[in-house]
Amino acid sequence: MxxxxxxxxxxxxxxxxxxxxxxxxxxxxxxxxxxxxxxxxxxxxxxxxxxxxxxxxxxxxxxxxxxxxxxxxxxxxxxxxxxxxxxxxxxxxxxxxxxxxxxxxxxxxxxxxxxxxxxxxxxxxxxxxxxxxxxxxxxxxxxxxxxxxxxxxxxxxxxxxxxxxxxxxxxxxxxxxxxxxxxxxxxxxxxxxxxxxxxxxxxxxxxxxxxxxxxVHIGSDWNLNGFRLPVQWVNRPNNPTDPRLHDFRGFSGQIAGGIVKAGQKVMVLPSGLISRVKEIWTYDGPVPEAFCPQSITLLLEDDIDVSRGDMIIGPDNLPGQSTELHAKVCWMHQRPLQRGRKYFLKHTTQTVQAVVTEIEDRINVSTFEPEPDAPELALNDIGEIRLKTAKPLIFDGYAINRLTGSFILIEQGTHATVAAGMLFPPTEAVKPEYTDFSI
Amino acid sequence: MNSYHLDHLQYLETDAIHVMREVAAEFERPAILFSGGKDSICLLRLAEKAFRPSDIPMPLLNIETGHEFPELIGFRDRRAKELGAKLIVRTVEDVLARGLATAAPGEVSRNRLQIPALLGAIEEFRFDCCVGGARRDEEKARAKERFFSFRDSFGQWDPKNQRPEIWNLYNARLNAGENMRVFPLSNWTEVDVWEYVRKEKLEVPGIYFSHERECFRRGGQWLPIPPPHAGAGQPDPYAGARPKPAEKHAKLVVRVRTIADMISTGMIESRADSVDDIIAEIAAARVTERGTRADDKSSEAAMEDRKKAGYF
Structure with a gap:
């Protein structure tokens, strides 16, 4: 054979x-x-x-x-x-x-x-x-x-x-x-x-x-511009027997955009703290660079506070940061979306509370025309809404990055997944406070 | 194709690692179902990749039917020890002894009885999530399962009312008593699993490779002859699973393609004695993996019915 x-x-x-x-x-x-x-x-x-x-x-x-x-x-x-x-x-x-x-x-x-x-x-x-x-x-x-x-x-x-x-x-x-x-x-x-x-x-x-x-060519379907690592899990060994691991603090996650290289500058959002990549740790040994959608663990030069839900980014193609969001949603539940209702919103690795502040329109899928002043979005409706979140999201427009530009809404109480959301691009990018955050 | 490109195994791996880490981050008391079979062996390597150099932050759980291949149990225990992981074993025997479930008249297979044993373990340890090695390519009902498969407080799967699963945003939220089953290998095929075993140089139990074994013919399959009945005066745990005089016996060169327990695992005649041989054999195979599982043959909807009742 x-x-x-x-x-x-x-x-x-x-x-x-x-x-x-x-x-x-x-x-x-x-x-x-x-x-x-x-x-x-x-x-x-x-x-x-x-x-x-x-x-x-x-x-x-x-x-x-x-x-x-x-x-x-x-x-x-x-x-x-x-x-x-x-x-x-x-x-x-x-x-x-x-x-x-x-x-x-x-x-x-x-x-x-x-x-x-x-x-x-x-x-x-x-x-x-x-x-x-x-x-x-x-x-x-x-x-x-x-x-x-x-x-x-x-x-x-x-x-x-x-x-x-x-x-x-x-x-x-x-x-x-x-x-x-x-x-x-x-x-x-x-x-x-x-x-x-x-x-x-x-x-x-x-x-x-x-x-x-x-x-059909699919080589370019992933976004390789603008490094994004949504921190998924903080890797800190408990009582390691290996003394080299006493100070091990790794930030694990799946790269949601771009490329990261050992030694490069990175910023943690939303804190805005800056550090350098000490090592890109993987089970198979350290690597000089990693890219979307690899799963990796980053070690940083400085001992800064990072937890799940934070986003580690590179110095180019900065994302937006806001509590006010504008998105298209596809509604997926029998109970309609109504203005003023609160939901859990899961975006990358963080879940925050969000309230629907506005339903801007509902798309008529026969004509593709938006119909303004929709009172609600019912099951299978697609429409544009505005949301306000309890904590700022670090995000990109969905057209730029499917992973950092998408979210789901979860109904409080039943925990049903009720909507898929696609974000419009941020109105402005994050402004680093430190002027030395550049390549 | 540029150099920033993942081949199919790397792609499946990174997604599975992402799922593993979501489990660790989102649940309070998760466990990994580990039988010693090839799929769960891959799960453990993925757990290592997700969590090292830390310990794997969840225990391993196995539900024994009492009819296991002895090789598998030995392998399971050794692997758990090597990984420094906590292994929890619960048995169908115990569930029967405590009267929590009863075998149907003439019911030889312990397959159905694994359900109360699993649900009992979930309750005992208050597990909110069990990570399993099931794959969608195994079976038609499995093909409809989500990565994060929600179970109500009776452990039931409601296939008509599954949570939509969009992008890689998994909704892990539960109310008290509810439970999640998570399947990081959902998108892997049988060949992917073996290619991963080869790539990662993973050890698998010897019964996957060809060996000589006494078998008997039943239901169009070669079943292994169970070990001799040891406890005199005790009921034979393999009663009903031993060859009847009319059933054909043979010593054959066989291996297992998928492992349930000795009662429901059909042996296939094979000379494949390396991972390379196995991959070549599957590539040329003309029946599916679960075609050798007696537990799936009972009816078209056999798996669907068991899953609805809380099966893995």
């Missing part, structure tokens, strides 16, 4: 979204099946359920619809994650639900995707759900979008129909600030243009869906 050499491959995270019967689960089933990522017992289980409920027809959707209620109702309730690999890449797939009441799960599935696949039924064209999903993908700033025009077999592989649907999207895409959008005509049911190129679309010169997923 040949031993596969360990060749480092990267991971592409994508999610699939579309309306109820657009065939998302079938598409993922098809990707797994045709790229030979399905195992015999999975195929066996498929055949077993086909005999019982499907009248003998294998239903690829049964691969991802894992919960009993989903199989009974033939719909996807919650995000299902799937994993597959080709020689070029590993893939993490979030199959996100189409039902409007599960839009919050689409946000869950898509928030850290590199790419979103939006499915449309070629017979139906763009419907409200297609607009909503594209809108959420744009709101979450998913770098790449693939529009899979599915069920092309049911419209006789008509190029005209494909162009019609593309035009329907092109009508509103310019308003959504999506940089990379690909349209692919396919049939999840027959497999055409999913993994193998179709002979039925001679008029289409683009890649298959898998070909696109394998080749």
């Amino acid at each position: 040949p031993v596969p050499a360990h060749h480092p491959v990267d991971i592409l995270r994508f999610n699939t979204c579309g309306s109820v019967d657009d065939g998302k689960s079938t598409l993922i089933g098809r990707l797994l099946y045709d790229s030979k990522n399905l195992m015999e017992d999975q195929i066996e289980a498929l055949e077993r359920s086909a005999d019982i409920t499907g009248g003998g027809q294998i239903n690829l959707a049964n691969l991802t619809d894992g919960l009993r209620a989903e199989r009974e109702q033939g719909i996807t309730i919650d995000v299902a994650y799937r994993y597959f690999a080709t020689p070029k890449r590993k893939f993490i797939v979030a199959d996100t639900p189409g039902h409007v009441q599960y839009t919050r799960n689409m946000v869950t599935g898509a928030s850290i995707s590199n790419l979103s696949v939006v499915l449309v039924d070629a017979r139906q064209g763009v419907i409200e759900q297609s607009r909503r999903h594209t809108c959420i993908a744009s709101l979450l700033r998913i770098p790449h979008l693939a529009i899979a025009v599915n069920k092309m077999d049911l419209v006789d592989w008509s190029e005209e129909r494909f162009i019609e649907i593309r035009d329907q999207f092109e009508e509103f895409l310019p308003r959504l600030d999506m940089k990379d959008v690909k349209f692919i005509p396919l049939s999840a049911l027959t497999g055409d243009n999913v993994v193998e190129p179709s002979s039925k679309t001679p008029w289409f010169t683009g890649p298959t869906l898998l070909g696109h997923l394998e080749s």
Whole structure:
């Protein structure tokens, strides 16, 4: 048996979204099946359920619809994650639900995707759900979008129909600030243009869906400008037997932006204290530099007070610092968002109390137009709000940095997660009191 | 591709370390579920990476069914000692003896009975969080689980009403009696785990590698023959799990791909006796890992039902 050499491959995270019967689960089933990522017992289980409920027809959707209620109702309730690999890449797939009441799960599935696949039924064209999903993908700033025009077999592989649907999207895409959008005509049911190129679309010169997923460039999806380390955990060994560890005080966390180098100047916010990096400690030994999204432990030259929730930053591309926040939110709970209500707000590694001071507007996802004077935001609504926090946040605009520009709101009492928030850029950057805080 | 780039194992690792540290920071009394199996071995390395040079700031917990492979128990104890970690062991036997749960008539597997044993340990030590090595690629119900999986005061999972999990912002807040299960390896696949074992040079129990073993055929699988019944006059703990005369016996060269206990672990015929061989074998495998788990075969929704009741 040949031993596969360990060749480092990267991971592409994508999610699939579309309306109820657009065939998302079938598409993922098809990707797994045709790229030979399905195992015999999975195929066996498929055949077993086909005999019982499907009248003998294998239903690829049964691969991802894992919960009993989903199989009974033939719909996807919650995000299902799937994993597959080709020689070029590993893939993490979030199959996100189409039902409007599960839009919050689409946000869950898509928030850290590199790419979103939006499915449309070629017979139906763009419907409200297609607009909503594209809108959420744009709101979450998913770098790449693939529009899979599915069920092309049911419209006789008509190029005209494909162009019609593309035009329907092109009508509103310019308003959504999506940089990379690909349209692919396919049939999840027959497999055409999913993994193998179709002979039925001679008029289409683009890649298959898998070909696109394998080749789309994701190298620049992380932010490498402006060092940010949200302090997650203070590492202080208790009664160490090694005398060298008596004074060990490390600040552990996952780098949320930029690059840090041993010896460089850093500032701790919100205190504004300045020090230098003595060592970048890792379990595998010290490293000269580290970058986003590595998890590291920083040792500083000076003995300064740092705790969880603080942010250690570098001297360039300074973040904002404020108790007054302006954000877009996606509301995810039956109890609506109301002005004047208090929530817990979790941002990077700190949780603070926050009050909603203003609901500025609510976005109409059919027209993408903001509707001012919304009295509240209901489940699945998207809108702009203003918040005031009990402690200042150290943050960036979400467009600049997904990790330092995002937050969640947690309802007090039930502790339900009720909103995903994306911050607008700070009106001004932190002003270091010490003029020597520069490179 | 620039040099500021993580390959897939580094990417999975940094996310898992982040989750481990969130657990240490957000919970008062967390524990790590450690069975000695390959996934929990990776968890412990990730804990080392997250917390060293400090001690791992949470104890290890294992629920024994009483049917464990002896090799696994020995490995578990030794590894805990090497790490200087506190190991807590609770048993199904004890739960049965104290009358906190009863086996169903003819119920041989202790799989279901691990649930009351686990919930009992959570209550005894007032654990607010248990970190486990479950992966989403194992099974369909697991594929829907969050990294931070909320359990109500009965330990139940409500799959229709999970907290949205967005970016890497984990909502760890609980009310009294509620509990969290956290799965840092959620996004890892079976191959990722073995590639990590290779990269980190992690020791794993010998039963993962091919060896000769007396097996018998049941339910389309080769099951290991349990150890001989020792305590004369005592009820046989393996009653029902011993081969019946009609069942085929064989001495085979086998290994385990996934470990439950001796009753529910199917052995696979394999000559893989190194981590490299195992990786090559999985890459070429035609059945999934849990295809060798008798406990998952009972029905399409077997795992979903157990998870709803408070299973790992």
